[in-house]
Structures are given as structure tokens and as C-alpha cells.
Amino acid sequence: MRVKVAIIGSGPSGLLLGQLLATAGIDTVIIDRASREHILGRVRAGVLEEGTVNLMKQAGVGARMEAEGLPHDGFSLAFDGRDHRIDLFGLTGGKRVMVYGQTELTRxxxxxxxxxxxxxxxxxxxVAPQGFDSARPFLTYDKDGVTHRIDCDFIAGCDGFHGASRKAVPEKAIRTFEKVYPFGWLGILADVPPVSEELVYANHPQGFALCSMRSQTRSRYYIQCALDEKVDDWSDxxxxxxxxxxxxxxxxxxMITGPxxxxxxxxxxxxxxxxMRFGRLFLVGDAAHIVPPTGAKGLNLAASDVxxxxxxxxxHYQGRSNAGIDAYSAKALGRVWKAVRFSWWMTTMLHRFPEAGDFDQKIQEAELDYLTHSRAAETVLAENYVGLSY
Structure with missing residues (x-):
């Protein structure tokens, strides 16, 4: 088989890239180690920036999202037993986010x-990307006991943090940066109405909590927990x-509860x-970056890479120029690092860190107080939450 672009990974980024390329007449193949059923069974994010929404429309797959998605003009920060609403629409000059589950977008x-x-x-x-440092890259993979080869012009590595794409890059050619947080999120899905029409981000002495939703009848809730917690220890x-x-x-x-x-x-x-580029191999989405979900940026960063x-x-194909290819990594990383900063900031502001002392706690409280009494600070939060421009 020969195609112009071989895409590794059939998650949202690989599928969206493939669909956009199809609208331009650029042929692709998508290859994945998982099954179709496994991919559609994964539970992931559900808050889409306007840029992601617009890309879905551009790709010609936005009809169900527009019909069933929930536009949100704001969200609440809850602390000290009260809510403070962040007016995304008013603070950003008319921008909003869309609540639409990643599983539905993938479907x-x-x-x-x-x-x-x-x-x-x-x-x-x-699956192995090869020859990407030459003019003739190709993929090999095994299926049903047979080794296959796909020749292509370019390879897009959309195969996630544990995928083959980043692992194929020589160690000396890549640099990684990582911060591991000392807690996790315990999350549930339940077919109960959301507790609020908009998302609620809560800071509490017992830890962070998030009230989200997938629809008017399906809720997604999270609480901060220790990394050594076991799911089996948490009854409903x-x-x-x-x-x-x-x-x-x-x-x-x-709150309405249920199983x-x-x-x-x-x-x-x-x-x-x-x-994020190595010759004719490009890293896209989670293959290149991971952010804590606090800022709702994971899927949206993958979309901006796309x-x-x-x-x-x-x-390259229509304008006969490689300027965009040469600039891809720098452009993508410029937006990535801003989103990493925002996600880190949201995480540090809303979670309780086990090593934090009294001074750290007072700083967190002052941060929340300042944020909710300064329109300028609220605007910075809102601008980042709805998504920076591409």
C-alpha cells in the first residue's frame, strides 16, 4: 500500500487529521494497535474549545455535535462554601466552550x-515508523501473522503517550520535560442529571472536586485522591x-445520586x-504532550496540533511550499507550553498538596480571593479556558 500520509493512532487527533486531509483530496491510512470497540469504549474529556468545534465543522462532522452538544458560557469556582461564577462569554467578548464527550466526537x-x-x-x-529521516518513509506492522508495509510521504504519530511514534525517535534527538503530581482523580460516570447547568470546580480542605456532565441526563464527577487509593475501596x-x-x-x-x-x-x-518533528515524522497530541485535566486542555491541544x-x-501539496512543515514544531510547542502553564496553574490553585504547609495554604487562599475580585485576573482565566487563538 502507498498513501501520501500514514497516520498512527485512531483516536480523535488521528481521525480528525485524516478527515481534514480527506476534504482536501489527500489520501491517508490510519493504523492502530487497539480494536474499534476498545477505542469507542474509552472514557475521556468532554469540554471543547471553539477552535476544536470549528475544526470538526471544517471536517464535515459537526452536525451531531451541534445538535447534542451543550454550549457553556461560564463555570463556577467553589471555595469557602460559596460559588463564584466565571463569565467566559462576557469576559472574552462572546467566546464559549462546548460540552461534548470525546467518545461521541470519536464515534x-x-x-x-x-x-x-x-x-x-x-x-x-x-507498528514501526521507519525511514522518516529520508525522503521515503514507511511503516511496518504485523497482522494475522503477516508483516505488512505502507509507503508514504509523511508519518503522523497520533498514537498517544505509550505509542510507537515517539519511541522510534533516537534518544539523542528528543528532549522531554515532566512533572508528576502527588495525587490522582477518582472519577465516575452516572446516568443522573448534573448538579449544575455549568461545571463546578471546587477547592476544599479535603481536596479538589469537579462536577461535570456529558449530557442533561449523564454526569461526570471527580474527586482528588491519593495515588495509592484503590477503586475497589470506593463504593458508590x-x-x-x-x-x-x-x-x-x-x-x-x-445533588441527585445513582449507580x-x-x-x-x-x-x-x-x-x-x-x-515535535523529526524529518518526515510528526508527533501529534498525547504522543508529544500530556497535561493534567484541570484546565480541560488535553483534547484541545491535540486539535491545535492537527x-x-x-x-x-x-x-506542501497545494502550495508547493515546505514553510509550514518547517514551522510545525515551533508553532505547536508555542501553544503547548502556554496550555501546560495554564493547566499547572489551575491544578496548583485548586488542589490540596500533601507537602503544603500553612504558608502555602495562605498563598492559595490569597490567589483565589484575588482572582475572584479582579476582572483583569478573571479575564486571564477566561481567555485561557476558552482557548488561545491558533
């Missing part, structure tokens, strides 16, 4: 690709009690790999 992209008859190879073993009743403890009274009393159908603990980390890479490849 829309997969179904469109299948409808268009474009190739995706699932359950591929030993224990989770609901702890969540209510961390929320202002009016939210706790209004969860998904429960997991996710560790938090910040990670960046530089550069924007930069799609624009660069379009320029």
Missing part, C-alpha cells in the same frame, strides 16, 4: 471515515458522600517532548 469521526470508505487498520501489532455511596462534603451546601443538597457505570483513578502529570499539521501539509 462521529469513525463513522464518517467508514461511510467514506477510507482505510483504517485495527489490531495491528509491532462512599464516593457520593465525599463529593457532597467538598461542595457548597446548595449543590450538595440538590455509577464507570469508575477509575487517573494520575496527573505534565509532560512535553521537544521537538490544525498546524493539516495547514502545513495542505501548503
Amino acid at each position: 462521529d469521526l469513525i463513522e464518517q471515515r467508514e461511510s467514506d470508505g477510507r482505510p483504517t487498520i485495527y489490531e495491528a501489532c509491532n 455511596a462512599r464516593f457520593w458522600d465525599e463529593l457532597r462534603r467538598r461542595l457548597p451546601t446548595h449543590h450538595a443538597e440538590a 455509577s457505570f464507570e469508575k477509575s483513578i487517573a494520575p496527573l502529570r505534565s509532560f512535553v517532548a521537544e521537538p 490544525h498546524y499539521l493539516f495547514t502545513a501539509l495542505l501548503e
Whole structure:
């Protein structure tokens, strides 16, 4: 097989890049080590920046998102037993976010690709990008006991933190930066109405909590927990009690509870790999960077990488210029580091750190007090939350 662009990874970034390239007549193949069912079963983020929403529309797969997604004009910061609303729409001159589950976004992209008859190879073993430091890159993989080869012009590594793409880069050619946080998020999904029409981010002496949603009838809730906690130790009743403890009274009393159908603990980390281009191999999304979910930036950063890479490849094939390809890494990383900073700041402001002393706690309280009494500070938060421009 030969294609112009071989994409490793059939998550949102790989699928979105493939769909955008398809609209421009640039042929692709997508290859993934996981099954289709596994990919559609993963529970991930659900807050989309306007840039991500617009890319979905540009790719021709935004109809269900527009019909079922929940536009949000703000969110609440809860501390000291009260809410303080951040007016995203008013502070940013009319920008908002969209609540639409990553699983649903992925489903829309997969179904469109299948409808268009474009190739995706699932359950591929030993995927290996090769020759990307030359003019003739290619992929090899094993499936059903047979080794296959795909020749291409470019390889897009959209295969996540543990994927083959970054591992294929010589160690001396890449530099990584990492911060591991001393806690995790215990999260549940339950078919109950959200406690609030907008997201609630809570800072409490017992730890952080987040009230989110996937729809008007499905809620996604999180609480900060120790890294050594076990999911099996958390019954639904224990989770609901702890969540209510961390929320202002009016939210706790209004909360409707019910059985969860998904429960997991996710560790938090910040990670960046530089550069994001190696000859004809490009790293995209989680293959190059991870952020704690506090700032709702993971999926949206992957989308901005896709924007930069799609624009660069379009320029290469239609404009006969490599300027965009040469600038891809610098452009993507410029936005990545700003989002890493924002996610780190949100995390440090809202969580209780086990090593923090009295001084650290007073600084956190002063930060929250200043933020909620300064329009300038609120504007900085809102501008970053809705997403910086590409």
C-alpha cells in the first residue's frame, strides 16, 4: 500500500487529521494497535474549545455535535462554601466552550471515515515508523501473522503517550520535560442529571472536586485522591458522600445520586517532548504532550496540533511550499507550553498538596480571593479556558 500520509493512532487527533486531509483530496491510512470497540469504549474529556468545534465543522462532522452538544458560557469556582461564577462569554467578548464527550466526537469521526470508505487498520501489532529521516518513509506492522508495509510521504504519530511514534525517535534527538503530581482523580460516570447547568470546580480542605456532565441526563464527577487509593475501596455511596462534603451546601443538597457505570483513578502529570518533528515524522497530541485535566486542555491541544499539521501539509501539496512543515514544531510547542502553564496553574490553585504547609495554604487562599475580585485576573482565566487563538 502507498498513501501520501500514514497516520498512527485512531483516536480523535488521528481521525480528525485524516478527515481534514480527506476534504482536501489527500489520501491517508490510519493504523492502530487497539480494536474499534476498545477505542469507542474509552472514557475521556468532554469540554471543547471553539477552535476544536470549528475544526470538526471544517471536517464535515459537526452536525451531531451541534445538535447534542451543550454550549457553556461560564463555570463556577467553589471555595469557602460559596460559588463564584466565571463569565467566559462576557469576559472574552462572546467566546464559549462546548460540552461534548470525546467518545461521541470519536464515534462521529469513525463513522464518517467508514461511510467514506477510507482505510483504517485495527489490531495491528509491532507498528514501526521507519525511514522518516529520508525522503521515503514507511511503516511496518504485523497482522494475522503477516508483516505488512505502507509507503508514504509523511508519518503522523497520533498514537498517544505509550505509542510507537515517539519511541522510534533516537534518544539523542528528543528532549522531554515532566512533572508528576502527588495525587490522582477518582472519577465516575452516572446516568443522573448534573448538579449544575455549568461545571463546578471546587477547592476544599479535603481536596479538589469537579462536577461535570456529558449530557442533561449523564454526569461526570471527580474527586482528588491519593495515588495509592484503590477503586475497589470506593463504593458508590462512599464516593457520593465525599463529593457532597467538598461542595457548597446548595449543590450538595440538590445533588441527585445513582449507580455509577464507570469508575477509575487517573494520575496527573505534565509532560512535553521537544521537538515535535523529526524529518518526515510528526508527533501529534498525547504522543508529544500530556497535561493534567484541570484546565480541560488535553483534547484541545491535540486539535491545535492537527490544525498546524493539516495547514502545513495542505501548503506542501497545494502550495508547493515546505514553510509550514518547517514551522510545525515551533508553532505547536508555542501553544503547548502556554496550555501546560495554564493547566499547572489551575491544578496548583485548586488542589490540596500533601507537602503544603500553612504558608502555602495562605498563598492559595490569597490567589483565589484575588482572582475572584479582579476582572483583569478573571479575564486571564477566561481567555485561557476558552482557548488561545491558533
